[in-house]
Amino acid sequence: MARVVLEGLRKTYPNGFQAIHGVDVEIEEGEFLVLVGPSGCGKSTLLRMIAGLESITEGQLSIGDRVVNNLEPSERNIAMVFQNYALYPHMSVYKNMAYGLKIMGLPKAEIEERVRKAAAILELTDEQLTRKPRQLSGGQRQRVAMGRAIVREPSVFLFDEPLSNLDAKLRVQMRLEIKTLQANLGITSIYVTHDQVEAMTLGHRLMVLNAGNVEQLGTPIELYQRPASLFVAGFIGSPAMNFADARIDAAGKNITISGQAALPLGDGGMLEHGGRDVILGIRPEHLELVADAPDAVPMTVSVVEQLGADTLVHGHFGESKSNLTVRLDGIRHIKRGETLPIRVTPDHLHVFDPKTEKRL
Amino acid sequence: MLKNVHFGPSVLPFLLVLPQIAVTLVFFIWPASQALYQSVLLEDAFGLKTEFVWFRNFEELFSDPHYWSSFEITVVFSFLVAFLAMSFALVLALLADRVIKGSGTYRTLLIWPYAVAPVTAGALWVFMFNPTLGIVAYALSALGYEWNHQLNGGEAMALVVMASAWKQVAYNFLFFLAGLQSIPKSLIEAAAIDGAGPGRRTIDIILPLLSPTTFFLLVINIVFAFFETFGVIHAVTAGGPAGATNILVYKVFNDGFVGLDLGGSAAQSVILMIIVIGLTVVQFKYIEKKVSY
Amino acid sequence: MVENRPLLTLFSHIMLILGVAVIALPIWIMFVAASHPDIRMTQVPLPILPGGYFFENLDIALNRGLSGQSGQGVAHMMVNSLIMAMMIAVGKIAISLLSAFAIVYFRFPFRMFFFWMIFVTLMLPVEVRILPTYEVVANLGMLDTYWGLSIPLIASATATFMFRQVFLTIPDEMLEAARIDGAGPMRFFWDILIPMSRTNIAALFVILFIYGWNQYLWPLLITSEPQMYTVVMGIKQMLEAAEQAPEWNVIMMTALLAMLPPICVVIFMQSLFVKGLTETEK
Numbered sequence: 042m043a044r045v046v047l048e049g050l051r052k053t054y055p056n057g058f059q060a061i062h063g064v065d066v067e068i069e070e071g072e073f074l075v076l077v078g079p080s081g082c083g084k085s086t087l088l089r090m091i092a093g094l095e096s097i098t099e100g101q102l103s104i105g106d107r108v109v110n111n112l113e114p115s116e117r118n119i120a121m122v123f124q125n126y127a128l129y130p131h132m133s134v135y136k137n138m139a140y141g142l143k144i145m146g147l148p149k150a151e152i153e154e155r156v157r158k159a160a161a162i163l164e165l166t167d168e169q170l171t172r173k174p175r176q177l178s179g180g181q182r183q184r185v186a187m188g189r190a191i192v193r194e195p196s197v198f199l200f201d202e203p204l205s206n207l208d209a210k211l212r213v214q215m216r217l218e219i220k221t222l223q224a225n226l227g228i229t230s231i232y233v234t235h236d237q238v239e240a241m242t243l244g245h246r247l248m249v250l251n252a253g254n255v256e257q258l259g260t261p262i263e264l265y266q267r268p269a270s271l272f273v274a275g276f277i278g279s280p281a282m283n284f285a286d287a288r289i290d291a292a293g294k295n296i297t298i299s300g301q302a303a304l305p306l307g308d309g310g311m312l313e314h315g316g317r318d319v320i321l322g323i324r325p326e327h328l329e330l331v332a333d334a335p336d337a338v339p340m341t342v343s344v345v346e347q348l349g350a351d352t353l354v355h356g357h358f359g360e361s362k363s364n365l366t367v368r369l370d371g372i373r374h375i376k377r378g379e380t381l382p383i384r385v386t387p388d389h390l391h392v393f394d395p396k397t398e399k400r401l
Numbered sequence: 402m403l404k405n406v407h408f409g410p411s412v413l414p415f416l417l418v419l420p421q422i423a424v425t426l427v428f429f430i431w432p433a434s435q436a437l438y439q440s441v442l443l444e445d446a447f448g449l450k451t452e453f454v455w456f457r458n459f460e461e462l463f464s465d466p467h468y469w470s471s472f473e474i475t476v477v478f479s480f481l482v483a484f485l486a487m488s489f490a491l492v493l494a495l496l497a498d499r500v501i502k503g504s505g506t507y508r509t510l511l512i513w514p515y516a517v518a519p520v521t522a523g524a525l526w527v528f529m530f531n532p533t534l535g536i537v538a539y540a541l542s543a544l545g546y547e548w549n550h551q552l553n554g555g556e557a558m559a560l561v562v563m564a565s566a567w568k569q570v571a572y573n574f575l576f577f578l579a580g581l582q583s584i585p586k587s588l589i590e591a592a593a594i595d596g597a598g599p600g601r602r603t604i605d606i607i608l609p610l611l612s613p614t615t616f617f618l619l620v621i622n623i624v625f626a627f628f629e630t631f632g633v634i635h636a637v638t639a640g641g642p643a644g645a646t647n648i649l650v651y652k653v654f655n656d657g658f659v660g661l662d663l664g665g666s667a668a669q670s671v672i673l674m675i676i677v678i679g680l681t682v683v684q685f686k687y688i689e690k691k692v693s694y
Numbered sequence: 695m696v697e698n699r700p701l702l703t704l705f706s707h708i709m710l711i712l713g714v715a716v717i718a719l720p721i722w723i724m725f726v727a728a729s730h731p732d733i734r735m736t737q738v739p740l741p742i743l744p745g746g747y748f749f750e751n752l753d754i755a756l757n758r759g760l761s762g763q764s765g766q767g768v769a770h771m772m773v774n775s776l777i778m779a780m781m782i783a784v785g786k787i788a789i790s791l792l793s794a795f796a797i798v799y800f801r802f803p804f805r806m807f808f809f810w811m812i813f814v815t816l817m818l819p820v821e822v823r824i825l826p827t828y829e830v831v832a833n834l835g836m837l838d839t840y841w842g843l844s845i846p847l848i849a850s851a852t853a854t855f856m857f858r859q860v861f862l863t864i865p866d867e868m869l870e871a872a873r874i875d876g877a878g879p880m881r882f883f884w885d886i887l888i889p890m891s892r893t894n895i896a897a898l899f900v901i902l903f904i905y906g907w908n909q910y911l912w913p914l915l916i917t918s919e920p921q922m923y924t925v926v927m928g929i930k931q932m933l934e935a936a937e938q939a940p941e942w943n944v945i946m947m948t949a950l951l952a953m954l955p956p957i958c959v960v961i962f963m964q965s966l967f968v969k970g971l972t973e974t975e976k
Contacts, residue, residue: 094870115876127867131889140885141875189871407799407869408879417796418808420789421849427834428846429815432826439826493713496706503707509964510714514721515971516956518908518926521949524933525720528727528942536723539739570717572971579972599702628821632910636930650821654911657825666825673822681817 043105043118043196043229044070045091050100052086052253060086062253063100071227073220075244077234078276083253084233085201091231092121092199105196115144120190121199125206126182128174128189135170138189152192159191162222180211187222198223200232204239216242237277241265249273271398274322274391280353282391283328283365287321289314289392296321296390298358304385305336311392314401322391325353325368328383337382340367345375354381433674439667458668467644468652468669475648478562479626486566487618490573495603497574498581508578515571519564519629523636526564550638554645557638561646564637565630572625573618580614581607620684627676649673727946728752735942747943755947760935768948771925775907776955778843778924782906783899785848791895794857795883799869816851820912828915838922843913847906852974853898859973860894861887897970900963904956925952 045068052061060083068074076084089095091102093114102110109117128137135156142152160170163184174182183203190198200219204212220243223230234240240247241261249256249264249272257269261277268274274282285298293315295303331337338358346353352373355366367383375381392401408414443454462468493511497504514522529537532549541548550556584607592602631650634640640647640655647655653673657666723742727735730745757767796802797809820827827846836842864887872882888895913924923931929952932945960967 089870092870092874094873113876114870114874119874121870121874123867123871125865125867127865127871129868129871129886129890131892140877144876144881407801410802411800411879413879414796414800414802414805417792417800421793421812421854422808424789424845424849425811425815427830428827429818429823429849430811432823432830433818435826435829436823489713493710496710496713499706500703500710503710507710507714509961511717512964512967513957513960514717516904516908516960517953518910518956520910520926520930521908521952522720524929524945524949525724527933528946529720529723531942534735534738534740534942536740536742567717567720575968575971579968599699628819631821632926632930635910635914636933653821654824658915663825670822670824674818677819677822678817 044068044103045197045229045231046101046103047091048101048103050087050090050102051098052083052090052095053098060253061090064248064255066248066255066258068229068231070229073223073230073232073243073245075232075234075240075247076250077237077240077244077247078250078256080235081252082250084235084250087250088199088201088231088233091197092119093117115141117197118193118195119197119199120193120195121201122183122186122190122203124202126174126186126203128182128185130174133171133173134165134177134185134188137174137185138192141189141193155192155194156188159188162191163188179207180215183207183215187219191226196229198228198230200230200234202234203232204234205236212239219243238279241277247277249276267400268322268391269400271320271322271393274393274400278324280325280366280368282322282324283363285321285323285358285363285365286395287319287392289317289319291316296392298363304338304390305387306390306392311401314392318395319401320393320395320398322393323365323385324389325366327386327389328365328367329386330367330369330373331382331384334382334384337384339380340365340383342375342377342379342381345373345377347372356381358383436667436670436674439663440671441664442667443664454664458664459671462665462668462672467647470644471647471649471652474558474644474646475627475650478558478565478630478646478648479623481558481562482565482569482626482630483619483622485562486569486622487573487615489566490570491577491615493570494574494577494581495607497578499599504578508575511574512571514568515575517568519568519632520636521632522564522568523561523633526560526567527637530560550642552642554642557642557646561630561633561637564633565626568633569622569625573622576614576618577611580611584610617684620680624677624680624684627680628673724946724949727942728950730943732941732943740942751943751947752951755944755951760932760941760944766920768925768928768951770921771923771928772951772955774840774843774922775924775926775952777840778909778913779903779906779955781840781844782847782909783902785844786850786853786902787895787898789848790850790853790857791888791891794854794861795887797854798858798861799879799882812849812851812854814851815849820847824911824915831916837916838919840922842916843909843922843924844906847909847912850902853902856894856898856974857891860891864890893966893969894973896963897966897973899970900959900967901970901974903959907956928952 047064047066050061050064051059053059064087066074076087078084086095090097093109093112097110101108104117104119129140132140138156138159139152142155156170165181165184165188169177169181174185177185186203203219204215207215216239232243244261246258246260247264248258251272257264257273264273264277268277271284275284287296287298289296289306289311290303293306293312295305296319297303298321340354340356340358342354342356343364344355346355349372351371352369352375353366354369354373354375355364357364367381393399394401440458441453441455443452443457493507497507500507529535530548530550532538532551538548548556550560588606588610589602592606597605627648628650630648631654634646634648634651638646640651649669650673653666653669656662656669726741726744728751729748730741731747731750734741734745755767756769756772759767793808793812797805831837831842831846834842836845868886868890869882872886877885908926909924910926910930913927914930917923917927925948929945929948932948
């Protein structure tokens, strides 16, 4: 177990491409940090820099109290779980798990003990230990890949999209297992994913990356409640947040979507931004259907998606072109073309600067 | 080409390529450059004096009717071998692809001539066609045809072509069959639904889709006929009668080793090298196509 | 087959059987000749059915050879061929594995230069550089040695390319996982890369064994001592002698012996053989 500290970490490829533009973060002992972002955002690169599989162009990386910038991956006291598991196809499950320990030069008895212990944690049977990886199911391979990480007794676990090769059902199950395992072992973990649900459910903290920059770092709830930028706002939450061009009135009390109904801004308004064009973000779950509220805005329904637990209603406000989605509980009988009175709860408005795309 | 992930700099990679590079330098590059060098030299019969003669060896070669006839013979020989070996193999492969049951057995029965050395193949055919004893020659004479490839140049050519093609059928069959089996069944079924019968499908669908394989095999067969049939010629005709089967590779060997004409042999080597380079380029152009296909 | 046409299928089978018969005919005639006594080889027409003299001929071919010659059989030639074929196959695989490993897994100066140098060997078959190569081997004192028979033939662009192709299909994560496990380059090569390429190695071995066994021009050039002759060369020498004394039964038995090992390899390791042939052409 160790703290991992990244200070001004940068990565520039020989061809001049800058993959990581400077990342600072202190990951506490036993913390579960999730790096999340769309493909190509640099999250895997950052993880591989921590692993030692990519060189660090600039900045300092410490694991525990050692600066590890120039150490080989095997010397960093880390373990990694790969997206495609990277199990050695010609070795049995046992040998796969034991290989690293063998190279470390551990005595046979200790290797055996560690492998058995890891197998017990992961509920791998003795019979499964003798099999080759290709004879295992996807979930079992995933377990073996984690077993290979556990036996090293590392101070940091690195996960590179470990669940993306599994089917949806198994993914949910393994997600739980990883969370439980990490909580039980208490090992500092860094986890890369592009799946925001995985990120929200697993991480103590999330780091949202976009084009090599850190967009926001915080707990899942912080990111959900106060997304720092348009990017984070659109990335976190499902279905995605609705955005519309809007304007704050001169007094800073109300906000108007493309000449439609004015919505009151909560918290005493935004006086300092009075008269500005902004982007307004509202989560689908923060729009409600109300019978006769004076501040309701009429929405014309274009598509209804019934999910059972909720109903997603897509449509637009009056003449406005911007599409928006409303999430309603339970089963609703709504038809295409209907007009619904929708109210926005003022506490849940997110206002962004259209130029900088930052939260106002 | 190179893995994205690779090992750091060290002397190790140099040590790893060293054996291959050493063998290549000593036994390939150096001799080839020697051939180039000798091709512009004239050496007297005792090897005492050498003289730099620019392209005179080549000029002599090109003004030598024997060389041109050898060239012609090689082209005819290669074309005949490629044509015979490929058409025979293609027909067999089309048939074997049709019969689902037993195509594996046919493959086993047809591929082993590949394992027979060209000289051995030559020995078998020369035995069958031996003018006094050979069983086929005997059968021919019973039909009223007196076969004697030791005297008749055309028959000698026919014999080396048959022996070489016989050996090469196996290889062609294997690649044609693999090519046929990689054509998606759905295409054939779609054509059948469009009303095309087996013959039509073969001509309209299968053969066009097989054309990359065909082209590839054509190059391979020409290379084979040019360079790897030395053993057949040596065993069956030794280039005769009267040079009727004296293909280029045999002539290089004969002029250099038996005739000891170093400069002339070297000049011939250089020309052969140019031919191989040409064929290799063609072959790799094709592979590029296959990759993007 | 899309539609059911029994007549066409029957016709296909008949044609295929005919094709097989044409291909097999020379082998059959060889086998028949190898099973008759020499006296029968002088009577026209020659037999078309096997006789009972097979093992006698086998003994003559292996241990005595043609009566007109020195009285040496081809047994030692078989051994020579085996040694040469093994050295060529193993040597080619070894140096190609190493160089492909270097070229795929390392970034180092002159990497592409080495690659092209290996590529160039494709364009220099022994047939086009007969004399100068002979001179090199002679100067190195390798005439009439197993080294001389094999080493000049072990540089192989084809094998290097094949292994390069194989290595390129091995996921990068294998190397990364191995590095996290603490394996250095050679350890990775032995523990991961070689085991993962073993079917390709086996397939290539089959092809190269046949290639090595069937070498003719090269041994013909560099061996002058009968002790170093290979069996494929032995056939040619017997053919020359056949002009005078037609002991075709012994010659055909020798031909049979010469083709037996490679044919066995093709038949018994057919899937590897097919894989080897098709992989090396990529």
